[in-house]
Amino acid sequence: MKPLAPILAAVALALTQPARADRPPPDFSPLAKLVAATDASIGHPTGMAIAVVHDGKVVYQGYFGLADIARRTPVTARTDFYIASATKPFTALDVLLKAQQGQANLAMPMQDMFPGLHVAGIDAGTVTLRDLLVHTSGIDNEPLVWATAFSGLHDPHTLRALVGRSGTDAEAAHGTFKYTNVGYNIASVWLDARFKRPWQQQLQHDLFETLGMQQTSAYISQARARGWTMALPYSLASADPQAPLYLTKADDTMQAAGGMVSTAPDLARFLIAQLDPPGRNHPLLARAIGRSHETQASLQAHYLDFERTGYAWGWYTGKYKGHRMLHHFGGFAGFHAHLSFMPDEHAGLVILCNEDMLCPRVSNLIADYVYGVLLHTGNEATVAKRFAALPGEAAELRRQVRAQRDAIDARPWHLTLPRAAYAGTYANPLLGTMRIDVDRHGTMAVHWGRLHAIATGYPKDDQVRVELVPNSGNVLTFEPDHGEVVAVRLEDMVFARQHDTADPR
Structure with a gap:
């Protein structure tokens, strides 16, 4: 492992930035040095894309590492990453837009969403479209999740039949918040049937084109046909961290709870729209966007530094550094995505990675640094010290993974037949x-x-x-x-x- 001198030098640089009373544009060059130095010290050259939004514009973009290690393909502004569950704010917003246009009723119960379908395991007359999108449905349906996100073995007939196999969640009654993909999967089966076209095409027409997101898609086939550079999935927990993971997304495993590829600039456009409540840029979306920020369910949780006291429509809500924040992250084998914004501060952050184990911790520190700079909290030196600890954390993670894999491989077989x-x-x-x-x-x-x-x-x-x-x-x-x-x-x-x-x- 390389020495931490580059990281400590970046700390010193951050501390020597001059303060001015007129608050000049934020300088994120120390952050870029921290990220680059940390990556070099860890020695795992996976990629990262960062975009910072403030006062209606992108004030910083940073691109690090490789989208494809074997081919030495660098991450750029035109690199697409799979964003996993960060898809949910898009799906929820599209349904809200349809409700605004009179094409959907958020209070519609499942028995009306799926006429003629017998759902014996739940009270389909009480679980609504709203419940499905804000995680208060009280439904468990792991087979539907496996089919849509992992195996890819499904068609409209089997998906509808799987919805009919829904049961109650033993851990969360109807009306109680529990985060899951199930509600969004069920909602998408309804969207496909109700509007006679796949939910992917609906997002493309209603949101991506409206927002000018020209390198975003819910179809892997479309991204490949257009020649987009796709980040490959990696994991520091793999037996060979520099080999891409075997499991990659295809059209049949892109699902409404987690099924988009996008770039940092495109997602920055999405956040700018979230921070434009008057609707100057997107008047048709403004009302639905405003509604999507309204908390619908209460909870008490944290994810790393992020407080979660509520869930809106595809967004967690809570306080961060004392300010109101909405955020949603996405995690899947080989990927991590971060979307967050502070409406009152007109500030937002996009972080995309093609690594799944250490990247959430790195993203956590990037957010600490970025929002600290935008809020003028003066915590850059403290964050830099947290960055300096990451190489040691990475080494310990690798040690634990090796020990765990050795223990798994040593387990005896207990088969009763040849x-x-x-x-x-x-x-x-x-x-x-x-x-x-x-x-x-x-x-x-x-x-x-x-x-x-x-x-x-x-x-x-x-x-x-x-x-x-x-x-x-x-x-x-x-x-x-x-x-x-x-x-x-x-x-x-x-x-x-x-x-x-x-x-x-």
Whole structure:
């Protein structure tokens, strides 16, 4: 690891910036030096894009690291990042715009959203479109989340049927806030059917084009067809941190709870629109934007330095450095996105990364620095010291990951049948097929749509661990009967063994 001298030099530079009574434009060059020096000290050249918005304009842009390590492709203003759950403010705003235009009723219950669909597990007459978008639905539906975000095995028929399998959430009753993708997934199934076109096209027409977001899309295929530079996903927790993660997004895993790629300048345009309550630039959107900032649910939580006392329409609300802030972040294997703004201070921040483990901590410190400068709190030296601690945190993270992986790999297998007996094709009528292969060395490979993994042992009979989503383990449970495996279960999803390879759909 490289010495921390560059970071300490950046600290000194920050401390020597002269103060002026007339408050000159903010100088973020010390921040750029801090980020670059920290990246060099950690030695992991993944990318980052930063855009700072103040008083209706972009006052700073910074681009660091690589979008593609192997090809040495640098991050620039035209690099697209997957923004994961930072998609939610867009989806919610689009529904609010439709409500403003009389095309949607936020009080509409699910039984009216899906006429003719029997939803036995919940009271579909009380859960509303509003509940779905502000996380107070009280609904649990993990199969719908897996299909839309991970496996990609779905079509309009199966999605509607999966909505019908919704059940109550044992941890959060209807009316109680619990953050989840489920509500947005259900809302998008309704949007597709109600407006006779995919929710992706609705966002494109209603928001991206209106806001002039020319390099933003909810379709991976569109981004590739247009030749956009796409940041690849990496993780400091990977066995090889400089190799991209296998799991990448495709059109069928882009979903309304997390399904956009965008650039820092485009997202800065979105924040500028949030900070324009009179609607000078986008009068048709102004009213819906203003409504999207209204807190709908109460909670008491923190994420790193960010207080969360409420949830609006796609935005967490709370105080940050004593000022009202709205924010939403996005996390997925290999990516982290940060959107935040202070309406009363006309200030906002975009941070995009193609790394998922250390980047949230780096983004946390960037926000501390940026808002400190904009609010003139004089905390730059303190933030610089926090930056100086990051290389040590990264090293400790890598040590913990290696120890954890060694422990997982050392687990014995507890299968009650010969390993080859578990190989085969298993199917669920709404979730597609899962294939399990066992080679002559006993290696068990699991394939399910866009997902695949190599199984490892687990300390219970007829269970194995799989890492279908990088750096996130799940347990597969096999169900033997009279010497034959008849089914496999992932969480509450059961796949029955097939004696031919035909897809049940």
